[in-house]
């Protein structure tokens with residue numbers, strides 16, 4: 001396991017690499033070229049500059065989140081081959097730069113969805129929250145404005161105004177795309193990129209849909225154990241793996257996350273750990289990482305990662321805004337740093353318990 005934090009890059013992230021470097025046990029960052037639109041090829045020099053900035057700060061660029069996928073690939077539009085070639089070229093360049101982990105998602109139109117970005121909790125901290133009954137009354141065309149209004153002046157990952165400006169066209173593209181078609185398009189994408197992933201040993205780690213059910217009538221295909229299993233079996237290559245995001249899979253209380261971890265052993269390449277509190281069916285808010293603050297058993301989750309020999313990067317996913325920090329929703333420094341410290345503590349304790357168990361069974 002390598003403890004990391006997400007960093008959005010200079011000019012986008014108010015958190016600095018120097019601050020991240022001082023969080024105990026954090027040795028790497030997960031980053032991206034935030035200025036890139038889906039479908040744009042990443043330039044060699046841009047990748048090198050990102051890597052250099054991270055390494056100059058004494059950290060490792062442990063992976064990319066995300067190289068976003070163009071809608072023509074997701075919808076199998078007539079020009080998809082051109083975009084697949086571009087994606088492959090970006091992967092090739094990342095591989096040549098010695099980067100071996102790429103997180104991506106295959107959600108139609110909208111990335112993660114929340115109805116509130118700064119819900120005030122009883123302790124005065126603010127957090128992101130979701131309420132399906134609110135979504136049910138919103139015209140999806142107003143969704144971008146709703147997010148923007150609460151985003152504290154930041155452009156949030158997955159909510160790029162340039163792309164969402166064409167929302168009508170985007171929805172039209174997905175008109176005939178049901179779950180099966182979307183799955184076929186995802187499988188095709190994976191088959192097409194596996195050769196380059198094999199050549200450069202790049203682990204692809206699909207991010208689960210967030211929340212884990214259809215939103216605005218758009219299909220969602222990365223939501224539970226069965227669907228994840230189907231995906232890794234359909235393209236049965238070790239480089240086709242997943243990002244275990246507890247906050248996304250955990251939106252559905254029926255998802256047994258430790259069981260998912262055990263079932264997908266060996267194919268989990270990246271872990272996002274965050275906690276959330278279920279307040280009613282279809283309604284939740286993001287909690288502090290500590291198990292007792294939310295509905296997820298973070299100990300059991302970390303234990304399952306440990307016992308399934310998980311050896312990829314982990315990052316504390318969304319944190320609250322605390323101590324007066326006016327951070328990017330979900331990505332302030334303080335609460336994520338507390339999350340990293342907590343997760344490191346759990347890992348150390350679990351490792352110690354298991355090594356004692358092994359010592360005892362040897363006698």
Ligand code: CS2
Pocket residue numbers: 065066103104105111112157158207210245272317330
């Ligand atoms: C992230 C996602 O902040 C978040 O919720 O987990 O935006 C994630 O980066 C993308 O879905 C992965 O492509």
Ligand code: MN
Pocket residue numbers: 207245246247248272317
């Ligand atoms: Mn996540």
